[in-house]
Amino acid sequence: MGVVSDGRKAVAVLSKALRSRRAAADVRSRLARQPPHPAQHFRVAVYFADGDVNMYQIRQWYKPLAEIAKVWPVVVLSRNATGARAILTDGAVPVAFAPTVRDVERFIGRQDIRVVLYVNQNTRNFQMFRYGRRWHVFINHGESDKMYMTTNQFKAYDFAFIAGEAARQRLGRVLWDYDLDERTIEIGRPQADHYSGAPPYTPDGRTVILYAPTWEGDRPSAHYGSIRTHGEALAAAVLASPAHRLIYRPHPRSGVVDDEYGAANRRIVAAIAAANAADPAAQHVFDDKPDLGWQLAAADVAIVDISAMVYDRLAADRPLMVTRPADPAALVDTHGYLSDAEWLDAAAASRVLAETARVLSDPDAVSRLEGWVRHYFGDTAPGAASARFAAAIDDLMTRWERWHLASVGEPEGKDDEAELDDE
Structure with a gap:
């Protein structure tokens, strides 16, 4: 061998x-x-x-x-x-x-x-x-x-x-x-003054869920990626619902270290294509384009790993959940926003529709974010x-x-x- x-x-x-x-x-x-x-x-x-x-x-x-x-x-x-x-x-x-x-x-x-x-x-x-x-x-x-x-x-x-x-x-x-x-x-974050792109679907009554996982990481302390642990079950639940739309935006490095992580990523992409073929009105999205911005604005709730996407979404003042790393060796800094985050455990990934409904029904979900936005980014007024x-x-x-x-x-x-x- x-x-x-x-x-x-x-x-x-x-x-x-x-x-x-x-x-x-x-x-x-x-x-x-x-x-x-x-x-x-x-x-x-x-x-x-x-x-x-x-x-x-x-x-x-x-x-x-x-x-x-x-x-x-x-x-x-x-x-x-x-x-x-x-x-x-x-x-x-x-x-x-x-x-x-x-x-x-x-x-x-x-x-x-x-x-x-x-x-x-x-x-x-x-x-x-x-x-x-x-x-x-x-x-x-x-x-x-x-x-x-x-x-x-x-x-x-x-x-x-x-x-x-x-x-x-x-x-x-x-x-x-x-x-x-x-x-x-x-x-x-000056990039936020230049968010670009438009949704590649026609908005309708579906609840839009953005799932934006990071890559697998190159050492245990950085194992924040959730595609293998959360992603397939999460995607399957959203794709099976006629009331939901999935925007899947994986990190471009997904699978560069772990072949199985890359394989799980490809299975999710294939599942999206199959769901759209079965129901063209679903308009689920596999997003691998460089434009960033429309995803953050269009999604009713975002599910992200510990990465910059947490804070990009945070700046949008919209509900979000953070996947909890399955590897106990992954370092999690709970001094900041992560001390107040809505967490999604791997065991709950298949119940993601109920979890996101709970977050969306919380009247304080956005108001709790405002203080964190100021703490991380200061003045976020345009320009x-x-x-x-x-x-x-x-x-x-x-x-x-x-x-x-x-x-x-x-x-x-x-x-x-x-x-x-x-x-």
């Missing part, structure tokens, strides 16, 4: 390498057909070292970045070929493809990058940290009470843009000797978060000018040639 397993791994590695090589050739061909980036033009770089499987992390920032770019030109510095190809295909932001550190160095040398934004904690972020005289800022790709939100990696960045007071308190409980007042800047995001970037640019003027004439320094060679 070991030989077979090793063989499969070798095939997978080779397949991935060939896919990456083809993607790199495509990216270079596309960029060669475009005008070159103007020299000394960009002021803000979004560093993205991931492939296309994690595009959800950067896509949600496209529209807020477009607003920033009206004042401070923005470019995505992409290190991975499949990720760069996906961003080029989206066509939302300028792209610089820099697969090696030499490429990064050449690009940095031709531009005037003053702020570098990071949407995740990819280990290759460290390769960008070597470049001083610019601010390195973690902006993340969501707000949640997952353990990811308190990693000690926050300390690697000059600043972190956080959603609100809840994030500040969360970091304060976990990180030692971390200057929250100086290094965190509250901006709310308020976008204004704070823009103000935070402006402030860093002002700080950059002050430090730059104080250090004029001092050499920045170069890395050794051997250290630069990461091809």
